[in-house]
Amino acid sequence: MQNGSSFVTWVENVDVRDKTEELHPKLIPIVELGFAFGVRRWISNLQVQAEHFIYSMGINTSPSDSPISLEGRRSLAITTKRMVISFCSDVCNSTYHHWSSSNKTREKTMEVKTNKRMGDPGKPPGLHRTVGCTIDLISSHNRVFDYLRDIHNRPQWERISSNSIVHELATFSTDPDPRNCISVLAISRLNNFLLLLECSTDETGSFVIFAPIKKATFQSLLCGVDQEIQLMPFGFCILPNVSGSILDGTLRTMVFQITVKSVSSKQAVEVVTQIGKETLHKIIEVVN
Known part of the structure; x- marks a missing residue:
């Protein structure tokens, strides 16, 4: 259009089948009100992707952006996109990614599910164990997102950041909302690794996803080198919890992964489940 905007005509054809008996009761209002599918979700996602x-x-x-070359921005953006796609693929339940219940916490507030895969492209070699859980929080969706994205809060809930100094090596916004950004973090106790982080939020939900990368890889990305690096993403998906027709708290999904090499698969599940349990309680103490 002449004012620089885009005019979009949206046509949607939906085949609706009653699958509510297969959904968790907490997810039914989210689906029915368009937070998961439908025009509300698609328009919001289109806006986010365009920005x-x-x-x-x-x-x-943005004025707060680090002085990164255009090539560096593009390489970091491409790599974080792969990270987010990998994370979403890991979370999904499908024939390939089959989750099984493994509630080792013995708590009603946290049902743990696990899956195992081997030979995934783009991941470190070995058997991968993924542990995930979804919990209710009474805090608002925005408060939970703001807490998890703030790097100064990481030592409060993240094991590898505990008793460490976390600082931002590079960051740039991916949206007019400065909370939507891509960052690279340095943690004082990690000598050879950094954390690649992307935070994103809109009215239908948010995510905070991160993965360790080698320092040499970061330098290559800053120079604009587009390379297929191995990523093992962790993170959080945060959804507004809908009660009736109003927003009431938050549904938060947490996912951790581990590559099984020198330990047994069963031991790996126990280790990553314990990490998830500790992280969960630390976050609840602050935001709930």
Whole structure:
């Protein structure tokens, strides 16, 4: 259009089948009110993706952005996109990614599910064990997101950041909302690794996803080198909890992964489940 905006005509054809008996009761209102599917979700996602492209390509920038070259921004954006896609694939339940209940916490507030896979492209070699759980929080969706994305809070809930100094090596916005950004974090106790982090939020939900990368890899990405690096993402999906027709708290899904090499698969599940349990309680103490 002449004012620089885009005019979008949205046509949607939906085949609706009653699958409510297969959904968890907490998810039914989210689906029915359009937070999961439908025009509300698609329009919101289209807006986020358009802004993400404009900012990642350096067409728009934010005053708070680190001085990163256009090539560096693009390489970091491409790598974080792979990280987010990998995380979402890990969370999904399908024939390939089959989850089984493994409630080792013995707590009603946290049902743990696990899956195992081997030979996933883009991941470190070995058997991968993924542990995930979804819990109710009474705090608002925005409060939970703001707490988890703040790097100064990480030592309060993250095991590898405990008793460490966390600082931002590089960051740039992916949206007019400065909370939507891609960052690279340094943790004082990690000598050879950094954390690649992406935070994103809109009215239908949020995520905070991160993965360790080698320092040499980060330097290559800053120089604009597009390379297929091995990523093992961790993180959180945060959904507004809908009660009736109003927002009431938050549904938060937490996912941790481990590569099984020198330990048994059963021991790996126990280790990563314990990490998830500790992280869960530390977050609940603050935001709930």
